[in-house]
Amino acid sequence: MEALEAILSRRSIRRYTDQKISDELIQKMLQAAMSAPSAHNYQPWHFILIDDRKLLDQVPQFHPYAKMLKQAPLAIAVCGDLTLEKNIDYIIEDCSAASQNILLAAHALGLGAVWLGIHPRKERVDGLKKLLKTEEHILPVSLISIGYPAEQKSAEGRYNPDRVCLNVWGHKNLKKAN
Numbered sequence: 001m002e003a004l005e006a007i008l009s010r011r012s013i014r015r016y017t018d019q020k021i022s023d024e025l026i027q028k029m030l031q032a033a034m035s036a037p038s039a040h041n042y043q044p045w046h047f048i049l050i051d052d053r054k055l056l057d058q059v060p061q062f063h064p065y066a067k068m069l070k071q072a073p074l075a076i077a078v079c080g081d082l083t084l085e086k087n088i089d090y091i092i093e094d095c096s097a098a099s100q101n102i103l104l105a106a107h108a109l110g111l112g113a114v115w116l117g118i119h120p121r122k123e124r125v126d127g128l129k130k131l132l133k134t135e136e137h138i139l140p141v142s143l144i145s146i147g148y149p150a151e152q153k154s155a156e157g158r159y160n161p162d163r164v165c166l167n168v169w170g171h172k173n174l175k176k177a178n
């Protein structure tokens with residue numbers, strides 16, 4: 001799938017078939033994740049693959065919007081490493097860029113995925129750290145739920161010219177996108 005087509009057609013997929021995801025596709029998503037930009041190119045991330053049904057089923061106990069994990073064959077926890085990047089704001093930005101790359105790669109590979117917010121909700125951060133037995137300097141930023149789609153969603157077309165200015169705030173003399 002062409003990059004722009006993937007960006008424009010990606011949607012959150014929360015229903016999955018029970019088909020497993022191959023190691024080859026997982027590797028491609030991780031390659032995409034680690035190709036993300038990061039401040040100073042520190043790449044301060046770690047990715048925890050979760051395919052243990054017992055672990056996936058426990059996440060909704062501390063995350064109210066994660067029930068799709070009971071169906072998902074895989075989740076990837078995107079975590080920042082506070083020893084590699086001391087500025088937590090950059091950690092969030094870097095891990096968010098990696099998270100978006102995973103979503104786009106999943107979509108381009110024919111999979112469906114949804115971003116589950118972890119940071120800054122303390123109960124979700126603490127719950128995931130405990131579940132995954134992470135070390136103290138590891139901050140879970142997002143959890144990506146992934147599987148083969150059992151629902152189809154079309155692109156929403158969210159382009160909004162009202163949110164774009166030319167050169168200075170409020171100047172709206174812009175061409176409309178088709």
Ligand SMILES: Cc1cc2nc3c(=O)[nH]c(=O)nc-3n(C[C@H](O)[C@H](O)[C@H](O)COP(=O)(O)O)c2cc1C
Nearest residue numbers: 010011012013014065066114115116117118153156
């Ligand atoms: C930071 C962040 C946190 C999110 N957290 C959740 C979540 O906890 N559960 C969920 O089902 N979707 C979550 N989403 C997905 C959004 O609900 C979704 O992206 C939004 O409704 C737009 O729909 P789309 O992804 O299909 O374009 C999150 C998205 C972001 C960027």
